[in-house]
Amino acid sequence: MCTGACSDGTPRALSDAPDSGLPDAEVADDLAADQPPGFAYRLEDGAALEALAVGDLSVKYLAALEPGSQPVPVDRACVFQDMHDASWHLEFLTAFPGFAGLDLETYLSLVLRRRTRTLYGGAVRLWPDAQHPTTGVAGVFSFSVYADEPVEDRLTVGDVVEVHARLSGCVGFAEQLVFVAEGPLQAALLADEAEAFAAAGIVATDAAALAGAGVEVYSEGTGYGTLVIAQSTAGLEVGLRDVLVLEHAPNDIGIVAGLITSQPQSLHSHVNLRLGEKGIPNARLPGARERGELRALEGALVRIRADADGVEVVAAGVEEAEAFWARSRPDVGQPQADLSATQLGAYGEASEVAADVYGVKAANSAELCRAFGPDEAPCGFGVPFSAYRAHLDAHGVEPLIAAFLSDPRRHTDPQWRRGALDDIRDAIRDGAVDPALLASIEVQIRGWLGPEAETTRLRFRSSTNVEDLEALTGAGLYDSRSGCLGDDLDGDDAGPSRCLSDREAVALRQLRDDSRRELDAHPERTWLEVRIADLESDLSEEKPIARALPRVWRSLWNDRAWIERDYYGIDHHLAFMGVAVNPSFVLEQLDAVIVTNLDADPRGPLYRVVTQAAPDSVVRPDNPGAIAEVRTVRRGSDGLVDDMRWVDSTAGADLWGEDFAVLMDLVFRVHDHFGAAVYEDLGLAFDLEVKRTDDGRVVVKQIRPYLVEGP
Numbered sequence: 001m002c003t004g005a006c007s008d009g010t011p012r013a014l015s016d017a018p019d020s021g022l023p024d025a026e027v028a029d030d031l032a033a034d035q036p037p038g039f040a041y042r043l044e045d046g047a048a049l050e051a052l053a054v055g056d057l058s059v060k061y062l063a064a065l066e067p068g069s070q071p072v073p074v075d076r077a078c079v080f081q082d083m084h085d086a087s088w089h090l091e092f093l094t095a096f097p098g099f100a101g102l103d104l105e106t107y108l109s110l111v112l113r114r115r116t117r118t119l120y121g122g123a124v125r126l127w128p129d130a131q132h133p134t135t136g137v138a139g140v141f142s143f144s145v146y147a148d149e150p151v152e153d154r155l156t157v158g159d160v161v162e163v164h165a166r167l168s169g170c171v172g173f174a175e176q177l178v179f180v181a182e183g184p185l186q187a188a189l190l191a192d193e194a195e196a197f198a199a200a201g202i203v204a205t206d207a208a209a210l211a212g213a214g215v216e217v218y219s220e221g222t223g224y225g226t227l228v229i230a231q232s233t234a235g236l237e238v239g240l241r242d243v244l245v246l247e248h249a250p251n252d253i254g255i256v257a258g259l260i261t262s263q264p265q266s267l268h269s270h271v272n273l274r275l276g277e278k279g280i281p282n283a284r285l286p287g288a289r290e291r292g293e294l295r296a297l298e299g300a301l302v303r304i305r306a307d308a309d310g311v312e313v314v315a316a317g318v319e320e321a322e323a324f325w326a327r328s329r330p331d332v333g334q335p336q337a338d339l340s341a342t343q344l345g346a347y348g349e350a351s352e353v354a355a356d357v358y359g360v361k362a363a364n365s366a367e368l369c370r371a372f373g374p375d376e377a378p379c380g381f382g383v384p385f386s387a388y389r390a391h392l393d394a395h396g397v398e399p400l401i402a403a404f405l406s407d408p409r410r411h412t413d414p415q416w417r418r419g420a421l422d423d424i425r426d427a428i429r430d431g432a433v434d435p436a437l438l439a440s441i442e443v444q445i446r447g448w449l450g451p452e453a454e455t456t457r458l459r460f461r462s463s464t465n466v467e468d469l470e471a472l473t474g475a476g477l478y479d480s481r482s483g484c485l486g487d488d489l490d491g492d493d494a495g496p497s498r499c500l501s502d503r504e505a506v507a508l509r510q511l512r513d514d515s516r517r518e519l520d521a522h523p524e525r526t527w528l529e530v531r532i533a534d535l536e537s538d539l540s541e542e543k544p545i546a547r548a549l550p551r552v553w554r555s556l557w558n559d560r561a562w563i564e565r566d567y568y569g570i571d572h573h574l575a576f577m578g579v580a581v582n583p584s585f586v587l588e589q590l591d592a593v594i595v596t597n598l599d600a601d602p603r604g605p606l607y608r609v610v611t612q613a614a615p616d617s618v619v620r621p622d623n624p625g626a627i628a629e630v631r632t633v634r635r636g637s638d639g640l641v642d643d644m645r646w647v648d649s650t651a652g653a654d655l656w657g658e659d660f661a662v663l664m665d666l667v668f669r670v671h672d673h674f675g676a677a678v679y680e681d682l683g684l685a686f687d688l689e690v691k692r693t694d695d696g697r698v699v700v701k702q703i704r705p706y707l708v709e710g711p
Contacts, residue, residue, distance in 0.1 A: 297313065611655050
């Protein structure tokens with residue numbers, strides 16, 4: 001483990017733990033005396049495993065790729081955590097000094113991602129009544145191996161062989177170890193590579209073969225939603241009002257109404273723990289996807305109930321479902337909007353850009369500009385809610401919205417709901433923008449940008465009254481679009497955009513050509529097709545403001561946005577879309593998302609910095625295998641950062657270099673200002689998006705409150 005500029009992707013500044021010279025048992029006893037939670041370096045038999053297990057007979061393990069170079073408790077070949085004290089790997093590790101402050105993103109890089117992995121992780125489970133697949137002897141110990149889903153990180157036969165070898169040296173039941181696939185990707189690996197597993201001496205099977213025909217309830221509760229039956233969540237858009245029936249539990253999942261899997265689940269998986277924390281019903285039902293009684297309800301509104309007696313799924317009525325949703329939804333209040341203001345709001349004075357007129361994002365952007373100036377925060381202007389409302393009135397959209405919100409099918413028929421929302425969005429998109437509004441925007445841009453008004457590409461960003469709130473961030477629900485005044489004024493629809501500079505065009509063509517060559521060499525990297533299409537569009541198409549504005553407005557009626565608002569009981573008639581306008585970041589060098597104030601600790605609050613190098617973004621990278629640089633730091637009392645640790649990105653080590661001090665100084669000042677002057681709560685955590693621009697400046701693009709979740 002290195003403490004300087006590592007070049008091999010390992011995390012830095014995690015203190016090393018030298019070998020104590022004591023037998024493993026003595027080390028464990030000594031540590032357990034003052035450093036809970038407990039653990040074991042070895043499991044001799046089923047009784048030893050059972051002593052650490054809670055609920056089902058399983059315990060989580062971590063196995064170091066380089067034993068002896070890691071901090072306690074992973075300073076040996078294997079460590080098995082006491083499930084009485086910690087259900088999560090992350091919760092377990094952060095109890096020890098060498099991992100204090102470890103955050104989820106860094107944990108994922110250490111354990112699930114191939115390029116940055118320093119630890120294997122998974123679970124060992126005892127199935128006392130199962131027969132071994134090859135010997136037929138009763139009593140099987142299964143082991144799983146965690147891995148991420150992008151192609152570059154997926155589990156291989158070689159990984160399983162390596163973990164099997166490590167675990168065999170740490171248990172007294174090596175001959176009873178059986179590999180069990182976690183999820184559909186690993187199940188496919190098991191099926192495709194059966195001969196390779198056998199040749200390597202690995203006995204492999206799926207959990208269903210060991211679990212038998214019994215029903216298992218993992219979290220008790222009741223839920224109402226549309227029944228969705230699928231092989232996996234790949235390609236599905238599911239949310240708060242869906243009951244999922246899947247083959248395997250996914251690696252991760254948002255809030256759903258309920259989950260049923262055909263395959264057994266680990267009682268301590270991330271999905272299981274998260275659903276259990278929220279009281280969402282979750283169960284295993286053998287052969288669930290093929291059961292006739294469930295197939296008959298596919299696409300219908302159902303009630304799912306899971307309890308000690310098993311799991312029940314029955315058809316439900318809309319009234320009982322809506323009553324249940326009303327009782328169980330969190331209260332975040334209703335949004336406020338002032339439609340009387342019709343003028344554009346310049347960012348020069350924050351008082352001109354009120355949140356109830358232009359939206360919270362525009363108001364926060366205006367405050368960033370006012371407090372920190374254009375060198376550290378982009379300036380611009382806001383388009384008020386009243387412009388959105390006038391657009392709806394001018395093009396007869398309001399009756400479509402009223403009809404949709406009064407139709408019970410919005411809760412019972414996902415296909416109908418998506419079609420109706422498409423119709424609303426199309427009506428908003430196809431309506432011509434008021435010429436008077438476009439004229440006022442032109443005047444605003446010319447007064448702001450002067451001679452560069454027609455050639456500066458602008459970003460038109462969603463700024464609703466139902467996002468960036470303390471109890472509801474709405475992150476990722478709404479859309480942003482680029483616009484160029486010159487494209488509105490050139491008298492034609494022919495591209496390219498007048499805001500596309502020669503220098504940017506050269507860079508985009510180079511990236512397009514490089515992407516084409518990469519796709520030719522690696523046809524399986526289908527994400528490159530999307531990147532190439534986007535680059536072709538940027539190189540050839542105009543970006544008129546008259547087209548950008550309605551495309552932002554229409555996103556208020558995105559399916560996921562509607563579902564989220566509905567879950568929180570927000571009156572959709574009170575939701576309005578403003579627009580925050582600022583210059584686009586062209587040819588930016590770095591894109592970072594920083595979360596502040598993640599925990600309270602005597603050493604200072606924890607900050608997490610996740611950075612991608614161009615052309616990838618942090619939030620939605622084109623390349624699903626792109627690894628972000630992840631740093632966690634503690635803010636010292638003098639404002640300096642301390643206790644730094646990080647994982648390298650795909651682009652290489654230390655992306656920020658000497659600018660990291662500049663970045664953190666700006667982040668600290670922004671956090672303190674918004675905590676004191678805007679939200680009046682210095683204890684809040686904030687989510688900031690920061691760029692290093694083409695000319696090397698460090699600029700805060702946006703800030704919103706961050707809802708801190710559990711591990």
